[in-house]
Amino acid sequence: MHGQPAGEEALLEQIDTTLAPHRDLVQRAQAGDTGAFEALYRAHVGRVYAICLRMTADETRAVELTQDTFVRAWQSLGSFRGESAFASWLYRVCVNVVLGHLRAARRRAARLLPTDDLARFDRPQPDPLPGTGIDLEQAIAALPPQARSVLILHEVEGYRHEEIAEMMGIAPGTSKAHLHRARQLLKQALIR
Amino acid sequence: MNDCTDILPLLQDYLDGALPPEQRRAVDAHLEACSACRDERAALAAVTAAVAALPPALDPPRDLWPGIAARLETPLHRDAVAGLRQRRDGAADRASLPRARQRPARRLAAWTAGAALLLAAVGAFWLAPRLLSPAWEVARLEGTPRIGQSAVTGTGQLRQGQWLETDGQSRAALDVGAIGNVEVEPNTRLRLLAARPTEHRLALAEGTIHARIWAPPRLFFVETPSALTIDLGCEYTLTVDSTGGSLLHVTSGFVALEHGDRTAVVPAGRMCLTRPGRGPGTPFDDDASEAFRRALARIDFDDEGADALPALLAEARPEDAATLWQLIYRIDPPQRGRLYDRLVELVEPPEGTTRAGVLRGDLDAVEAWDRHLGLDLDSGWFFQFFKKKKAPPAPGSAP
Numbered sequence: 001m002h003g004q005p006a007g008e009e010a011l012l013e014q015i016d017t018t019l020a021p022h023r024d025l026v027q028r029a030q031a032g033d034t035g036a037f038e039a040l041y042r043a044h045v046g047r048v049y050a051i052c053l054r055m056t057a058d059e060t061r062a063v064e065l066t067q068d069t070f071v072r073a074w075q076s077l078g079s080f081r082g083e084s085a086f087a088s089w090l091y092r093v094c095v096n097v098v099l100g101h102l103r104a105a106r107r108r109a110a111r112l113l114p115t116d117d118l119a120r121f122d123r124p125q126p127d128p129l130p131g132t133g134i135d136l137e138q139a140i141a142a143l144p145p146q147a148r149s150v151l152i153l154h155e156v157e158g159y160r161h162e163e164i165a166e167m168m169g170i171a172p173g174t175s176k177a178h179l180h181r182a183r184q185l186l187k188q189a190l191i192r
Numbered sequence: 193m194n195d196c197t198d199i200l201p202l203l204q205d206y207l208d209g210a211l212p213p214e215q216r217r218a219v220d221a222h223l224e225a226c227s228a229c230r231d232e233r234a235a236l237a238a239v240t241a242a243v244a245a246l247p248p249a250l251d252p253p254r255d256l257w258p259g260i261a262a263r264l265e266t267p268l269h270r271d272a273v274a275g276l277r278q279r280r281d282g283a284a285d286r287a288s289l290p291r292a293r294q295r296p297a298r299r300l301a302a303w304t305a306g307a308a309l310l311l312a313a314v315g316a317f318w319l320a321p322r323l324l325s326p327a328w329e330v331a332r333l334e335g336t337p338r339i340g341q342s343a344v345t346g347t348g349q350l351r352q353g354q355w356l357e358t359d360g361q362s363r364a365a366l367d368v369g370a371i372g373n374v375e376v377e378p379n380t381r382l383r384l385l386a387a388r389p390t391e392h393r394l395a396l397a398e399g400t401i402h403a404r405i406w407a408p409p410r411l412f413f414v415e416t417p418s419a420l421t422i423d424l425g426c427e428y429t430l431t432v433d434s435t436g437g438s439l440l441h442v443t444s445g446f447v448a449l450e451h452g453d454r455t456a457v458v459p460a461g462r463m464c465l466t467r468p469g470r471g472p473g474t475p476f477d478d479d480a481s482e483a484f485r486r487a488l489a490r491i492d493f494d495d496e497g498a499d500a501l502p503a504l505l506a507e508a509r510p511e512d513a514a515t516l517w518q519l520i521y522r523i524d525p526p527q528r529g530r531l532y533d534r535l536v537e538l539v540e541p542p543e544g545t546t547r548a549g550v551l552r553g554d555l556d557a558v559e560a561w562d563r564h565l566g567l568d569l570d571s572g573w574f575f576q577f578f579k580k581k582k583a584p585p586a587p588g589s590a591p
Binding site: 038059060063064067070074136140156180183186190191 | 204
C-alpha cells in the first residue's frame with residue numbers, strides 16, 4: 001500500500017497527520033460550524049457522488065442523493081463518535097441514503113404495477129454500448145439495479161457480503177448471487 | 193471435483209479468496225488441467241480488476257455546496273427559529289433578547305388578535321384544506337419549469353422535499369398554501385422543505401423569487417446559504433447568487449433576516465445584503481448612493497468600520513437615517529457618537545430622547561427612535577403588509 005517502507009511509529013505519525021485536520025473539522029462541524037462542514041464536503045464530495053452515480057446510473061438522481069447524503073450527515077453528526085474514520089462513516093450514510101431511495105423506487109414500481117414478479121423489472125437495460133468501444137462505467141450502468149448495487153458495494157467500496165446483506169435486507173447468499181450475475185454480465189460486455 | 197460444472201460455481205469465491213483450503217486445492221488442480229476454466233478465471237479476474245481500478249471519486253456536474261448549505265439547519269438557526277416561535281407564542285424570554293431589540297408584549301397581543309380575527313373572517317371552510325395541504329400548487333408562467341425531472345406544462349404540485357427549477361427561459365408561480373404566493377424567476381433552484389399550517393419553508397439555492405405573503409408573521413421562511421429570511425407580513429424580492437450571498441429588497445411590510453446572532457429587520461423600500469458565514473448586513477434605502485452602499489458593505493462584511501465610516505457619513509442623506517440608526521448598535525462603541533451626531537443632523541430626534549440615553553442603549557430611547565423612523569412593529573401584522581416606503585422625519589438640529 002505504501003511505496004516506501006515506514007516504521008510503525010512513522011506510519012502512526014503519518015496517519016495522525018492525515019487525520020488530525022479532519023478530526024478538528026469534524027469536531028467544529030459537530031459544534032455547528034458550517035464552514036468546517038463545507039471543508040469536509042469539499043474533501044469527500046467526489047467519492048460520495050461516485051457512489052451515488054454508480055449505484056443509481058442516473059446523474060440527476062445522483063446529484064440529489066449526494067446533497068441528501070451531506071444534509072443527512074449534518075443532521076446525524078451528533079451520533080458520530082469517532083470510533084471509525086469520518087470517511088467510512090460518511091460513505092456508510094451515503095450508501096444508506098441511496099439504498100433507501102432505491103427501495104422506495106421499487107416500492108413505487110410495485111404499487112404502480114401490482115405483481116409479485118419484481119424480477120421481471122430487474123433486467124439489464126438496453127445495450128448502451130453501440131460500436132466496438134466499451135465503457136466500463138456504461139456497462140455497469142446497464143446492469144440490473146440490485147446486481148449493480150452489490151457490485152459497487154463489494155468491488156469498489158469493499159463491503160463484505162454479510163454487510164451488504166444487512167444493508168440491503170437480503171440474505172448473504174443472495175448478495176453473492178447478484179455479484180456473480182454482475183460479473184458474468186460485465187464479462188460478456190467486455191468480450192463482446 | 194474434476195468436472196467443470198463443479199468448478200465454475202466456485203470460481204467467484206476462489207477469486208475472492210473465500211474458499212476453504214481443501215476446495216481451493218481442488219480448484220487449483222482442475223485449473224491446471226482445464227484451459228476452458230482457466231480462460232473463465234482469467235476473464236472474471238479481468239472484470240474484477242477493471243472494476244477495482246475505477247477511480248474512487250468522480251466530479252459532480254456542478255458545485256453542490258450552495259444547495260446543501262441552503263438546507264443545513266445550524267444549531268444557531270434552530271435556536272433563532274425556536275426563539276421566534278417562542279416570541280410568537282407569547283412566551284418570549286424577554287430578558288434574553290438584546291436590549292435594543294426588546295419589544296412590548298402588546299405587539300404580540302395585537303398579532304395574536306389579528307390572526308384570530310382573520311382566521312374567523314376568512315372561515316375555516318375555505319382555509320383549512322389549503323393550510324393543511326402538504327404541497328404547493330405550481331403554475332407555469334413561461335418556458336418549461338421542472339419539478340424534479342418532470343416538466344410543468346400547465347399546473348403541478350410541489351411536494352415536500354422536491355426541487356423546482358427554472359432555466360433561462362422559464363418562470364413559475366407558486367401558491368404558498370393559503371398564505372401567499374411566490375413568483376420564481378429564470379435560472380432559479382428552490383426546494384420545498386415544509387408545507388405545514390404552522391410553517392411554510394423553502395430553500396432558495398440560487399436565483400430570484402418574489403414573495404407576497406399575507407399571513408401572520410413568522411409562518412413563511414426562506415433558507416439561503418447565508419441567512420434565514422423570515423416573513424413579518426410583507427412583499428419582497430430575494431436573489432441568491434452563485435457564492436451563496438443574497439440581496440433582499442422589501443417592497444411592503446417587514447422582513448427579518450437572521451444568521452447566528454446577527455439579525456436585520458428590513459422595512460419596505462429598503463434592501464439588505466447577506467454574505468455566507470457573516471449573515472445579514474445593515475438594511476439600506478433602495479435609492480442609497482453607490483458610495484454609501486460600498487462603505488456600508490465594508491463596515492458590515494470587511495470589519496473596516498473605522499476606515500469606512502467617514503465615507504458613509506459623508507454620503508448619508510435623510511433617507512439613509514434608518515440605516516445609520518440600525519448601524520448604531522452594530523458598530524464599535526467608539527464610533528457610535530459620530531454616527532449619532534450625523535444622524536441628528538439628518539433627522540429631528542424624537543422628543544424626550546438624549547444623546548447619552550441613545551449611546552447607553554436605554555430601552556425608551558431605542559423604542560422612540562424605532563417608532564420615529566418607522567421601524568416599529570407595534571401596529572399589528574395585518575397593517576404591516578400595507579406599509580410602504582416611509583419618508584424620513586424632517587431634518588432638524590441636535591438637542
